Amino acid sequence: MPDRPEIRLGEYESARLGLEQLTPRDVDRLHALQARGCLTLYPERTGWRFKADATVGVLGLDRIRLVIEPKFAIPGTQLMSWLAYALGAPIPSTARRWTTSPDGYADLVAAALLEQCEKLVREGLRRDYVRRQNLEPVLRGRLDVAAQATRRYGQLDQLHVRTFDRETDIWDNRVLATALKVALALTTSSELARALHGIAGALPHPATPDVALRALDRTRYTRLNARYRPAHTWARLLLRGGGVTDLLTDRGTAAGGLLLAMPALWEAVVRRLATETVAPHGGHAVPSSGRTGITVRGDVGNTSTFRPDVLLSCPGRDTAQRTLLPVDAKYKRYDRHGVSAADIHQLLTYSAGYTPGDAPSAVIIHPQPGGHAHRTLDVGSPRGRLGSIYVLGIDTHALPEQATEWIRSALLQ
Missing domain, CATH: 3.40.1350 (Trna Endonuclease; Chain: A, domain 1)
Structure with a gap:
């Protein structure tokens, strides 16, 4: 878990940052966010002046962590309730005070995802037929004649077979594993990190965030996977760095940041x-x-x-x-x-x-x-x-x- 000095401020508030607190990579990243209207960064004689706009959340930089709290309109006690309402998701049990965790918004969203993943695991993860091509000691499924002839040269001690079994290694579950991995990088709570790591063990191997987001964009909900919709909603929020389709106009930031544009x-x-x-x-x-x-x-x-x-x-x-x-x-x-x-x-x-x-x-x-x-x-x-x-x-x-x-x-x- 990250262990960096934390600077907290409210939306529309500003803070002074020393020259030694920002690396060149941090400056480039903040300027990119400034171009999207999330914040303002301008140089001063002895450092930098950072001003938050109508954006709340957490941004993990190389040497510091910036935590921007809701101050203007929606109080921290109700932010998760209003966010869940906007997303059409059930209000999580984590809809509590922003200040109950040192990381505020990031921990609350991670806990909301954890709550939905635990519910899915208790009910039983969805399984679907997955096509595999394996090397087996006995015939199982369909024999791959071409692979057997060209790779085993007629030997029958190992068989190239094609199987089609019901497994949990499907995209409905893999995107959740990817989001849990991103949440682990964001949280500063050791208790929450243990719970995220534990539930991740019940899911298949994660994909990369870009691949998982493309899979989420292709997902269509039916009666078979409708119960995954709330979990996918929080997963999408984490993978986009704070934004969801039709909620934010930008795509958020890379892993390590979770920012939410309040006007959107x-x-x-x-x-x-x-x-x-x-x-x-x-x-x-x-x-x-x-x-x-x-x-x-x-x-x-x-x-x-x-x-x-x-x-x-x-x-x-x-x-x-x-x-x-x-x-x-x-x-x-x-x-x-x-x-x-x-x-x-x-x-x-x-x-x-x-x-x-x-x-x-x-x-x-x-x-x-x-x-x-x-x-x-x-x-x-x-x-x-x-x-x-x-x-x-x-x-x-x-x-x-x-x-x-x-x-x-x-x-x-």
């Missing part, structure tokens, strides 16, 4: 919240691209588009015709300051493009620790009303499932 997490949360809010009333989410997209043509360069984070299709009150409602996730403290002019312009474009002309409207959903809140922005002009923007603040101290009912009641009002 909040967008995933809002997509599920909005969809579950309108589902009981016959509503559902629809794509905001293609024929339903807002496009800009004729400018220099490629065609640009306006895409809300969620576009809801809701039944009309008085007619059979359905109406559209654009919803945008904003990872901003709109409980402390007003909505920016850029966001107002963006939401007015959505309302003009999707909602009825007599009642243009759009919704902003932002995190608000400590309680729910909502307000309505009425945008007018000398020629009349331009639209309404509903600003909803979601209490991130509560469980995410409790927010859907509040959103539903707020929108009905």
Whole structure:
């Protein structure tokens, strides 16, 4: 397990690093993360200034470990609950305080994977038919005549056979073994490391992370392997360095780091919240691209588009015709300051493009620790009303499932 000095800070906070604390390899790696918008690193006269953006997690460098704690919107007590909600995974028993382990987020995700792997081992790992080509003393399976003639020259003391047996050495299990190996490199808890090592012994040999990720991307879930979905979800999170498909735009970092982009997490949360809010009333989410997209043509360069984070299709009150409602996730403290002019312009474009002309409207959903809140922005002009923007603040101290009912009641009002 790594034994390096630890530097802890919160998202949007900064820390000074000495010249001796960063190797040239570390500087290159941090600059690569800076290009992805995860952090900022700039030189000072006597060292470096490291500033975390809207990113939390752990980053293991050559000489130090950087731990970035959630401070802005989602408290450490609830981060795993909101993350599990965004991923559609069951809330792990590790959904506890960030500070209960020295490594915080990395240990919690590793423990969530461990919990799912232990459950699969107790229930019995899935087996499937695997084709093998072996050298056996007796005939078993099908004789490989060509190999027997060219390699054994007619001798029958050893037989080249092809077998097709049910084994646990399949990709559903191998990707979990690979993720457990990555988790072992991240955790600093000796107890957790022993448990990870123990459960890894019940799984087949791991593959490389790149090969395992490609296998996960090819995985299709049926009734035979549906119970593997939660374990694969946490495995994918570890193998991508903190990101999952449709959650992060980047691919994370190499082994040794586990970073989570909080704006992307909040967008995933809002997509599920909005969809579950309108589902009981016959509503559902629809794509905001293609024929339903807002496009800009004729400018220099490629065609640009306006895409809300969620576009809801809701039944009309008085007619059979359905109406559209654009919803945008904003990872901003709109409980402390007003909505920016850029966001107002963006939401007015959505309302003009999707909602009825007599009642243009759009919704902003932002995190608000400590309680729910909502307000309505009425945008007018000398020629009349331009639209309404509903600003909803979601209490991130509560469980995410409790927010859907509040959103539903707020929108009905």
